[in-house]
Amino acid sequence: MREMVAMFSxxxxxxxxxxARSAVVQYLTTDVSGYLHGHFPDDDVRRGMYSAASELAYLSGWMAFDNGEHPIAQRYLTTAVSLAAEADDAPMAGHVLRAMAHQAVELRHPAEALDLAAASVEGSRYASASPRERSLLGVVHARALAAAGESQAAAAALLRAEDDLAAASPGDDEPGRVFFFGEASLAHETACVLRDTGDLEGAKREFRRSVRTRKASSFTRTHAVTLGYLGSVQARQGGIEEACATWSRALDLMDGVHSARARRTAADMRRALSPVRARGIPLVRDIDHRAAAFLAQSS
Structure with missing residues (x-):
C-alpha cells in the first residue's frame, strides 16, 4: 500500500x-477497503494498515483539492483524519490537518485555516513528527497566521519552520509522505507568507530561491505554480516584461499538467495583463494568448 501511495504521489x-485521481479512489474504495475489513495478525499490523489507508485517503483529498474539487477534498481529508486516529498515528493526523488548513487558506477562510493549522502543531502531532514534517506543519501554520493578519506570529512560525528543516538529516526515520518537502517547498511557502503580509521584495527573493532549488522534472506542477506566483509579484511591482518572461517559463511547464491551481495561475496572468493588453506589446500579446489557450484546453 505504501508503495502505491508513493507511486501516486x-x-x-x-x-x-x-x-489519475480516479485510479487512486478506485484502489482506496476496493482493495484498501477490503484490507481494512480483513484479519490482522497483531495490533501493530492493524495500526500500520490504518495509517497507510489514512495516507491514501489524504492523497485522494489532496489531489481533489489541487483540481479544485473542494467538497470532495474535504470529504476525503476528513476520512483521512479518522483513519489516522484509528491508527493512533498523531503525526499523520497533523499532516492531514495541515492540508485542510492549506485548503482553507486558498479558499480565503482565515479563521478556519488558523484553527486547523493550530491543531496540526498541537501536542504529539508536532512533537512526535520528524523534523522535516514539523517544518511542513510549521510553515503552513505561518501561512494561516498571515492570512489571519497575525504578521509577527507568522514571522516567528517561519523561523521555527526553518530551524526544523535545518535539523532534518538523511538518517532520520521520516515517513515517505514528506518526500516532496525541502528547501524549495519551504521557500515557496515562505514567499507566500511574505507576499500576504505585504513584503513583495522578500516574496520575490524567496520565490526565486524556490525556483532555483527545485527539481522541476519531478515537481512540475508546483514549479509552474511557483513561477506563476513569482510573475504576479513582478507584475505588481511594475515589471510587466520581466513578469511575462517568468510566465513564459511557467506556461512551458504546464503542458500535461491537470491542476486547478495551474489554471488559476494562468487566469491570474491574463487578469494582470488586462490593463496593458491594448498597448500592442508583442510579449504581452504572446503570454495572453498562450494563457488563454491553456485555459481553453484544460477546462
Missing part, C-alpha cells in the same frame, strides 16, 4: 491532481 507532483 509522484504522479500528482508531476502531472497535477486532475491526473
Amino acid at each position: 509522484r504522479i500528482d507532483q508531476r502531472h497535477g491532481g486532475g491526473h
Whole structure:
C-alpha cells in the first residue's frame, strides 16, 4: 500500500491532481477497503494498515483539492483524519490537518485555516513528527497566521519552520509522505507568507530561491505554480516584461499538467495583463494568448 501511495504521489507532483485521481479512489474504495475489513495478525499490523489507508485517503483529498474539487477534498481529508486516529498515528493526523488548513487558506477562510493549522502543531502531532514534517506543519501554520493578519506570529512560525528543516538529516526515520518537502517547498511557502503580509521584495527573493532549488522534472506542477506566483509579484511591482518572461517559463511547464491551481495561475496572468493588453506589446500579446489557450484546453 505504501508503495502505491508513493507511486501516486509522484504522479500528482508531476502531472497535477486532475491526473489519475480516479485510479487512486478506485484502489482506496476496493482493495484498501477490503484490507481494512480483513484479519490482522497483531495490533501493530492493524495500526500500520490504518495509517497507510489514512495516507491514501489524504492523497485522494489532496489531489481533489489541487483540481479544485473542494467538497470532495474535504470529504476525503476528513476520512483521512479518522483513519489516522484509528491508527493512533498523531503525526499523520497533523499532516492531514495541515492540508485542510492549506485548503482553507486558498479558499480565503482565515479563521478556519488558523484553527486547523493550530491543531496540526498541537501536542504529539508536532512533537512526535520528524523534523522535516514539523517544518511542513510549521510553515503552513505561518501561512494561516498571515492570512489571519497575525504578521509577527507568522514571522516567528517561519523561523521555527526553518530551524526544523535545518535539523532534518538523511538518517532520520521520516515517513515517505514528506518526500516532496525541502528547501524549495519551504521557500515557496515562505514567499507566500511574505507576499500576504505585504513584503513583495522578500516574496520575490524567496520565490526565486524556490525556483532555483527545485527539481522541476519531478515537481512540475508546483514549479509552474511557483513561477506563476513569482510573475504576479513582478507584475505588481511594475515589471510587466520581466513578469511575462517568468510566465513564459511557467506556461512551458504546464503542458500535461491537470491542476486547478495551474489554471488559476494562468487566469491570474491574463487578469494582470488586462490593463496593458491594448498597448500592442508583442510579449504581452504572446503570454495572453498562450494563457488563454491553456485555459481553453484544460477546462
